[in-house]
Amino acid sequence: MEIIKDIALMRTRCRERKLKGDKIGFVPTMGALHKGHLSLIKRAREDCDFTVVSIFVNPTQFGPEEDFKRYPRNLSEDLRLCEEEGVDVVFAPLKESMYPDGFSTWVEVKGMLTETLEGTFRPGHFKGVTTVLTKLFNIVLPDYSYFGEKDYQQAMVVKKMVQELNIDTEIILLPTVRERDGLACSSRNSYLSPEERKKAAVLYNSLLKAKQEVERGEKDPSIITSLIRHLIEKEGSFKIDYVAVVNPDTLEPVDRIRGKTLITIAAWIGGTRLIDNILI
Amino acid sequence: MEIIKDIALMRTRCRERKLKGDKIGFVPTMGALHKGHLSLIKRAREDCDFTVVSIFVNPTQFGPEEDFKRYPRNLSEDLRLCEEEGVDVVFAPLKESMYPDGFSTWVEVKGMLTETLEGTFRPGHFKGVTTVLTKLFNIVLPDYSYFGEKDYQQAMVVKKMVQELNIDTEIILLPTVRERDGLACSSRNSYLSPEERKKAAVLYNSLLKAKQEVERGEKDPSIITSLIRHLIEKEGSFKIDYVAVVNPDTLEPVDRIRGKTLITIAAWIGGTRLIDNILI
Numbered sequence: 022m023e024i025i026k027d028i029a030l031m032r033t034r035c036r037e038r039k040l041k042g043d044k045i046g047f048v049p050t051m052g053a054l055h056k057g058h059l060s061l062i063k064r065a066r067e068d069c070d071f072t073v074v075s076i077f078v079n080p081t082q083f084g085p086e087e088d089f090k091r092y093p094r095n096l097s098e099d100l101r102l103c104e105e106e107g108v109d110v111v112f113a114p115l116k117e118s119m120y121p122d123g124f125s126t127w128v129e130v131k132g133m134l135t136e137t138l139e140g141t142f143r144p145g146h147f148k149g150v151t152t153v154l155t156k157l158f159n160i161v162l163p164d165y166s167y168f169g170e171k172d173y174q175q176a177m178v179v180k181k182m183v184q185e186l187n188i189d190t191e192i193i194l195l196p197t198v199r200e201r202d203g204l205a206c207s208s209r210n211s212y213l214s215p216e217e218r219k220k221a222a223v224l225y226n227s228l229l230k231a232k233q234e235v236e237r238g239e240k241d242p243s244i245i246t247s248l249i250r251h252l253i254e255k256e257g258s259f260k261i262d263y264v265a266v267v268n269p270d271t272l273e274p275v276d277r278i279r280g281k282t283l284i285t286i287a288a289w290i291g292g293t294r295l296i297d298n299i300l301i
Numbered sequence: 302m303e304i305i306k307d308i309a310l311m312r313t314r315c316r317e318r319k320l321k322g323d324k325i326g327f328v329p330t331m332g333a334l335h336k337g338h339l340s341l342i343k344r345a346r347e348d349c350d351f352t353v354v355s356i357f358v359n360p361t362q363f364g365p366e367e368d369f370k371r372y373p374r375n376l377s378e379d380l381r382l383c384e385e386e387g388v389d390v391v392f393a394p395l396k397e398s399m400y401p402d403g404f405s406t407w408v409e410v411k412g413m414l415t416e417t418l419e420g421t422f423r424p425g426h427f428k429g430v431t432t433v434l435t436k437l438f439n440i441v442l443p444d445y446s447y448f449g450e451k452d453y454q455q456a457m458v459v460k461k462m463v464q465e466l467n468i469d470t471e472i473i474l475l476p477t478v479r480e481r482d483g484l485a486c487s488s489r490n491s492y493l494s495p496e497e498r499k500k501a502a503v504l505y506n507s508l509l510k511a512k513q514e515v516e517r518g519e520k521d522p523s524i525i526t527s528l529i530r531h532l533i534e535k536e537g538s539f540k541i542d543y544v545a546v547v548n549p550d551t552l553e554p555v556d557r558i559r560g561k562t563l564i565t566i567a568a569w570i571g572g573t574r575l576i577d578n579i580l581i
Contacts, residue, residue, distance in 0.1 A: 028467060036469075042320060125411040126431075126465035132405040151406075152466075155435075159467040185406035186432075187308060187439040189316075 022103060023110045028119075028160055031112045035073070035162045043070035047163030047190070049154060052076040053093035053208035054102050057198040061167035062106045064195055073161050074103050075112040077119065082149030093211050112161065119156065128155045128186070130178050137272050138285060139174050139296070142262045150175055151182050158183075163190045171197040171205045173285060173298045174272060197297070199225065205297045212293040220256050221290060227252035228299040231284055235301050240278045242266035253288060262287035262294070269300060302383060303390045308399075308440055311392050315353070315442045323350035327443030327470070329434060332356040333373035333488035334382050337478040341447035342386045344475060353441050354383050355392040357399065362429030373491050392441065399436065408435045408466070410458050417552050418565060419454050419576070422542045430455060431462050438463075443470045451477040451485045453563060453578045454552060477577070479505065485577045492573040500536050501570055507532035508579040511564055515581050520558045522546035533568060542567035542574070549580060 025031045035045055046069030048061045058074075065072045076099055083089035096113065103111050128151045129135075135147040158166065168176045180192045198206045203225035204218075213221055227249045234248060246264045253259050267274055269283040278301075285298035305311045315325055326349030328341045338354075345352045356379055363369035376393065383391050408431045409415075415427040438446065448456045460472050478486045483505035484498075493501055507529040514528060526544045533539050547554050549563040558581075565578035 032467070032469065039319065040322060121465075123412075124465055125414075126408070126462050127411065128406070128408050128435075128466070130406045132403075134405075155408075156465075156467045159469055162469070182406050185401075185404055185436075186408070187312070187436045189312065189439055189442065 022100075022108055024100065025110055025112050026114055026118075028114055031073075031110070031114075032160050032162070034110060035071075035160070038071045039162055044164045045069060045162060046072045047157070047161045047166045048072070048074045049157050049166065049168075050074060050076055051078045051092065051208065052099050053095055053211065054099045055198075055206040055208060055210075057169050057171060057206040059102065059106060060198050061169060061195055062103070062108060064193065065165065065167050066107055068165055068193075071109050072107070073110045073112055073163065074108050075114075075157055075161070077112075077114055077116075077153070077157075079119075079149060079153040080116060081120065081152060082146050084143055084145060087143070088209075088212075091212075093208050112157075119153070126152070128152045128182065130182050130185075134174070134178055134181060134272055137174075138263060138265060138267075139287065142287060147175070147178050151178060154179055155182070155186070155188070158188050158190055165193050166190045167193050167195060169197055170194055170300075171207065171297065173269075173283060177270075177272065203229070205295075207295065209293055209295065212291075214291065217258065217290045217293065220258055221295060223253055223256045223259075224286060224288065224295060224297045225299075228284055228286065228297060232299055232301050235278055235282075242275055242278055245278070245284065249284070249286060253286075258290050260289040262289065302380075302388055304380065305390055305392050306394055306398075308394055311353075311390070311394075312440050312442070314390060315351075315440070318351045319442055324444045325349060325442060326352045327437070327441045327446045328352070328354045329437050329446065329448075330354060330356055331358045331372065331488065332379050333375055333491065334379045335478075335486040335488060335490075337449045337451060337486040339382065339386060340478050341449060341475055342383070342388060344473065345445065345447050346387055348445055348473075351389050352387070353390045353392055353443065354388050355394075355437055355441070357392075357394055357396075357433070357437075359399075359429060359433040360396060361400065361432060362426050364423055364425060367423070368489075368492075371492075373488050392437075399433070406432070408432045408462065410462050410465075414454070414458055414461060414552055417454075418543060418545060418547075419567065422567060427455070427458050431458060434459055435462070435466070435468070438468050438470055445473050446470045447473050447475060449477055450474055450580075451487065451577065453549075453565060457550075457552065483509070485575075487575065489573055489575065492571075494571065497538065497570045497573065500538055501575060503533055503536045503539075504566060504568065504575060504577045505579075508564055508566065508577060512579055512581050515558055515562075522555055522558055525558070525564065529564070529566060533566075538570050540569040542569065 046065030129148045202222040249264045287296045326345030482502040529544045567576045
């Protein structure tokens with residue numbers, strides 16, 4: 022496994038493989054790898070001839086009050102996991118080379134898709150995501166790029182960007198990987214105290230209960246969001262950013278549940294913000 | 302020569318050539334080809350194995366009051382010229398396929414480089430340029446992309462975007478091609494009445510006089526801009542948008558002329574807006 026920090030060298034490697042006709046699989050991450058990331062890497066390894074994992078805590082997708090500084094970083098353990106999974110290259114560029122002084126080019130998806138849900142609570146977040154991913158796609162030249170359903174809205178935004186900018190990669194979206202009690206794997210779970218960690222399971226459990234209610238015939242989204250809010254609030258310690266029942270393609274709120282629907286939540290427990298969702 | 306309208310087919314062609322190890326040269330145009338474009342095409346043909354010329358009057362780089370609708374279009378003559386020059390593919394996508402309903406992804410270079418000069422008089426123009434070029438670069442996958450110095454600021458903006466988004470193409474900037482009387486070749490010259498056409502030569506002639514003055518020792522940019530304004534206004538019929546003496550890398554106004562300097566002008570004659578510049 023090769024570890025590359027240099028942008029030009031990373032591209033040279035990828036160009037060489039493209040010329041050979043190899044398919045490049047790409048898993049962009051911010052490190053602190055967990056089972057969710059590993060499922061993306063395993064799939065990339067199956068689909069492709071050459072697997073690149075990027076590890077870059079992207080400053081531009083964090084708000085000024087957010088957790089950029091304390092975001093978990095554990096490069097040596099990440100490298101060990103990548104090696105174990107048979108990754109070909111870990112790309113770990115420096116902040117200064119990704120965003121040199123005077124950097125001022127931005128890629129932005131405008132409209133509902135980036136303004137709703139996470140966009141409301143994390144203004145500027147998606148602009149940072151789309152900009153860094155455009156850069157990474159241009160460096161790695163991936164045939165396939167892998168994302169997890171936990172960040173469902175991000176995946177929708179990235180798909181729209183890739184389509185509208187004609188970026189030559191296919192976005193593959195894989196199911197959320199969960200801990201035994203249902204909590205969605207996330208690098209931010211490491212912020213949780215043991216007590217918070219126990220309580221955090223309520224997020225997915227409330228989504229499962231909501232799903233059951235829908236399957237039992239409940240079609241009113243406001244009943245469903247009330248149920249979820251009630252279950253989370255009963256647990257104490259949570260501050261809910263949103264609970265929403267939306268069209269999974271447009272992320273617009275639905276006024277009646279029929280066909281494919283996404284239920285998505287974001288909530289704080291102590292100083293940790295968690296998100297989760299379920300497709301029904 | 303192949304004429305391609307379909308985005309996916311265009312990319313397939315380019316991918317095939319890349320896999321063969323061919324170098325792709327790209328000349329993005331809005332059609333109404335003139336000798337300036339032809340010089341870019343000739344150079345692409347010399348440098349590369351596969352030359353693509355795009356012809357697309359990009360609506361997003363025109364302001365609402367600008368000349369999108371009446372911009373000269375002459376596809377059959379353009380195709381004849383491309384054929385004659387040995388172009389491999391003319392890519393002429395439809396507006397609807399480049400900007401489908403709901404299109405909302407934008408690439409923008411912020412700051413001085415896009416806010417000054419043309420940016421002041423054509424707000425939003427460069428955002429349209431950088432967005433369409435990102436799309437075209439992603440479709441054509443060019444090794445080399447050719448631009449003319451007449452649109453000097455555009456070339457600077459595109460270079461910055463390519464660098465900051467790590468787009469895998471090299472921007473080649475070639476000298477402005479001029480008519481016999483010095484007028485810079487431009488598709489918009491076709492708007493000029495015979496009388497306006499004659500007067501338009503003053504733009505380049507005033508730049509040449511300014512250059513002479515600098516070579517004779519004049520270092521004060523305000524003297525130089527006054528000289529140019531005087532020469533243009535003497536001709537009558539002109540409305541000047543700007544005359545500026547700037548650093549050619551940053552486009553910032555200089556307070557004293559030393560080393561490489563760009564003198565750049567934009568002016569209306571009748572309903573036609575012309576630009577020109579000279580590097581001294």
